[in-house]
Amino acid sequence: MIAITPATVLQRRSDVRYRRIEGEAVVLRQSAAEVLVLNEVGASVLELADGELSVGEWIDALAGEYDGDSASLARDVLAFAAELAEAGLLEPVAGGPEP
Amino acid sequence: MSLARVVASAWRENLLFSVLLELTYRCNLDCFFCYNDLGLRGEPLSREQYLRLLADLREMEVMNLTLSGGEPLAHPDFLALGARARELGFVVRIKSNGHALRGELARRVRDEVDPFLIEVSLHGATAATHDRQTRVPGSFERLLANLRELRELGLRVKLNSTLTRWNEGEIEGMFALADSLGLPLQVDPEVTPRDDGGREPLQVAPSPEGVLRLFRLQFARGRAAEEGRPEVRVARGGDDGTVPTPVHKHCGAGSSGIAIDPFGNVYPCVQWRRPVGNLHEKGIGEIWRGSAGLAEVRGLTVQVKERIGAEGPGSHLLNFCPGSAAAHAGSSLELYPAAVQRREILEQVMVEEEKRTLLPVVR
Numbered sequence: 001m002i003a004i005t006p007a008t009v010l011q012r013r014s015d016v017r018y019r020r021i022e023g024e025a026v027v028l029r030q031s032a033a034e035v036l037v038l039n040e041v042g043a044s045v046l047e048l049a050d051g052e053l054s055v056g057e058w059i060d061a062l063a064g065e066y067d068g069d070s071a072s073l074a075r076d077v078l079a080f081a082a083e084l085a086e087a088g089l090l091e092p093v094a095g096g097p098e099p
Numbered sequence: 100m101s102l103a104r105v106v107a108s109a110w111r112e113n114l115l116f117s118v119l120l121e122l123t124y125r126c127n128l129d130c131f132f133c134y135n136d137l138g139l140r141g142e143p144l145s146r147e148q149y150l151r152l153l154a155d156l157r158e159m160e161v162m163n164l165t166l167s168g169g170e171p172l173a174h175p176d177f178l179a180l181g182a183r184a185r186e187l188g189f190v191v192r193i194k195s196n197g198h199a200l201r202g203e204l205a206r207r208v209r210d211e212v213d214p215f216l217i218e219v220s221l222h223g224a225t226a227a228t229h230d231r232q233t234r235v236p237g238s239f240e241r242l243l244a245n246l247r248e249l250r251e252l253g254l255r256v257k258l259n260s261t262l263t264r265w266n267e268g269e270i271e272g273m274f275a276l277a278d279s280l281g282l283p284l285q286v287d288p289e290v291t292p293r294d295d296g297g298r299e300p301l302q303v304a305p306s307p308e309g310v311l312r313l314f315r316l317q318f319a320r321g322r323a324a325e326e327g328r329p330e331v332r333v334a335r336g337g338d339d340g341t342v343p344t345p346v347h348k349h350c351g352a353g354s355s356g357i358a359i360d361p362f363g364n365v366y367p368c369v370q371w372r373r374p375v376g377n378l379h380e381k382g383i384g385e386i387w388r389g390s391a392g393l394a395e396v397r398g399l400t401v402q403v404k405e406r407i408g409a410e411g412p413g414s415h416l417l418n419f420c421p422g423s424a425a426a427h428a429g430s431s432l433e434l435y436p437a438a439v440q441r442r443e444i445l446e447q448v449m450v451e452e453e454k455r456t457l458l459p460v461v462r
Contacts, residue, residue, distance in 0.1 A: 017190045017215070019162040021105050021114060026162060028190050030215045033255070035102050 002085045004078050006056030010049045010090040018046055029088055036087070041066065045080055051093045055081050107346045109355035113397065115387055117163035117356040118156055119369050120149075122174040124361060128196050129234040130222070132263060132300035134293050135169060136372075141362030142379060146176045148363070150183060155383045157187040164189035167369070169361075172199045172208075181212030193217045194259075198238060201245045209252050217249065221258045221284065224272025228265055232303075246280055258284040264302075267309025270316060288313055289437045292426045294372045307440055314448045349403035349421065353396035357387075367396040371422030371431070399431050406432050416442040 004010075012018075015030040018038075025043030027036045038046060044065065048058040058081075059074045066073060084090045109116045123143070124135045144152070156164070164184050171177055172195060184191050191212055197219035200208065208214065221242070223229035229239035249256050258277050260266070266273065270286070277284035290304040305313075348354055353367030353375065360366070363378035365386055375392030387393070403421045407414045417438040421431035428435045 015213075017162065017188055019116075019160045019188075021116070021160065022108055022112070024105070026102065026105050028162075028215065030190070030213075033215075037102055037105055 002082050004055055004082045004085065006054060006059065006074070006078070008055045008081070009051065009053070009093045010055065010081060010085060011051030011093050012046065012049050013089060013091050016046075016089050018043075020047075027089060032088065036089075041076070042080060042084070045077065045084065046089065049081075049084075049090050106351070106355065110346050110348050110351045111354075113354050113387075115156070115159050115161050115355065115357065116351075117165070118161050119165040119167055119356070119358040120171075121167050121169065121358065121360045121369075122171045122177065122180070124169040125173040126168060126170040126196065127173060127198050127235070128170070128238060130196075130220075130232055131234060132232070132261065132290055132303050134291055134300065136294035138295060139360065139362065141364070143361050144363050144378060146179065148378060149176065149180050152359075152378060152383055153180070153183055153187055153189075157189070159384060159387065162190055163192065165192040165194060167194040170196055170199070172204065178207055178211055181208070181214070185211070185213050190215045196220050196233070196238075197242050197245050197249075198235075201241075201248055205245070205248060205252055205254070209254055215255065217254055217256050218259050219246065219249075219256055221260045221273060221277070222263075223266040224269040224276050228269060231265055232263065243280075246282065250281065256282055258282050260284060260286045261290055262286055262288045262305040262309060262313055263290060264305055264309065267305045267312060270309075270313050274316065274320065286313060286317075288441060289423065291370065291423055294426075296426070304437070307444060310440065311444050311447065314444055315451070318448055318452055347404060348397070348400040349407060349419070350400055352400060352421065353393050354400065365390075367393065368422050370420055371396070371425060373422075373425065402432060410434075413442055413446060416445040 013029070016027060017030060018025045018027040020043050023040045023043065025038040025046055027038060027046065028034070029036070041062070044062060045058060048061060053061070055078060059077050062077060063070055063073055081090065106116070108114065124137055124139070166177070166181060168174070171193060174180070181191060191214045193208070193212070193214050195217060200217070200219070219242070221229070222232040223239070226239035229242070230236050246256060260273060262270065273286070274284055288305060288310050290300050292298050293300055352371050356368060358366045358369040359378065364374045365376045365378065365383070366372055366374060373392065373396065375390045375396060376386035399421060403419070407417060407419050410417065417434070418441055419434070419438050423437070424433050424435050425431045427437065
């Protein structure tokens with residue numbers, strides 16, 4: 001699994017298409033013709049992965065939206081970002097900090 | 100949540116998910132059984148109207164956008180609209196006859212539109228049959244060359260075909276051709292009347308023997324696939340491949356999908372030519388939320404579900420389409436001959452398949 005830190009900047013890969021349906025995200029990775037459905041947090045992460053915000057900034061943004069303690073939110077987001085990168089949906093921004 | 104549940108949710112909650120745009124009815128081929136209403140007149144949507152439409156559809160979280168025609172590449176703004184659709188993050192599909200998809204244009208389609216899939220029409224396994232249907236000499240050879248070029252460019256291509264009286268005798272050859280090209284082939288066993296109600300295309304509707312031959316072949320290929328031999332995958336466009344169950348509607352026509360013709364008329368589906376609004380008069384959001392015609396269609400898909408369900412256990416074999424029913428029989432609730440024939444032939448083939456599995460195997 002790719003190591004992700006709060007300083008990592010990720011972006012959606014160019015072949016990723018997604019839409020939000022009732023909060024969740026339907027995602028198509030065009031190159032693999034693969035469809036995934038992400039839950040609400042996953043959908044938010046995918047939206048935040050704009051290639052400008054760091055993962056730490058995602059955590060801050062999500063802290064305002066979801067209840068729960070911030071440490072476990074940070075842990076979940078870091079793990080989720082790594083999973084999405086592993087699944088080929090996200091990639092590090094060229095020139096940004098290495099994951 | 101699975102994709103099937105998402106689609107079910109779209110059908111239930113009327114969430115627009117897939118839109119087909121018929122950009123133009125112009126075409127560089129002249130297929131005998133073309134379903135387009137070439138006599139339809141109106142003010143074509145302008146480039147600005149299309150751009151506005153795409154922005155509205157993005158706002159509505161529409162995911163699938165199919166660019167069709169006629170021949171969509173014959174629209175002067177095809178590349179610009181396709182590129183904008185890409186920028187807005189749609190999953191873009193192109194339905195084309197493939198005749199112009201070569202050289203610089205094919206490269207631009209790849210680089211600027213980046214379609215998920217290009218669906219190309221194949222009408223026969225030989226030049227004689229294909230060109231007879233397209234009524235353009237040389238179109239078969241040109242198509243084969245273009246298909247090879249598209250593959251080399253790394254574009255994902257699928258072949259679509261309609262079974263007709265003219266090509267039913269070479270259906271095995273069509274699958275073999277698709278195999279040799281490394282492309283999936285989907286064959287529609289039904290010729291439909293033209294969108295203006297004209298029945299001339301039905302002159303080349305396949306014979307019952309032709310449909311039987313197709314279904315037997317498809318079952319045989321299915322068996323071959325199960326035994327580990329190569330099989331042509333029969334992909335389906337949009338969300339059509341995922342049929343959610345249980346759901347109270349027969350299909351997503353007007354509930355998760357619509358079609359729009361070159362003059363801005365909005366229909367519940369490409370096959371259900373019952374106008375429910377026009378983009379010259381109202382925006383797509385307003386039509387989607389407020390059209391009385393769409394509300395009727397949504398109600399009809401519930402009635403169709405009940406009507407077809409009453410046909411009993413084999414009702415799914417009808418592969419009933421309310422749009423085809425309206426075109427063939429004048430009512431979207433009416434069983435039509437092609438559907439009844441399809442069920443009878445499929446039942447016959449399924450009995451044959453059952454006997455096959457009961458035969459003792461001697462090795």
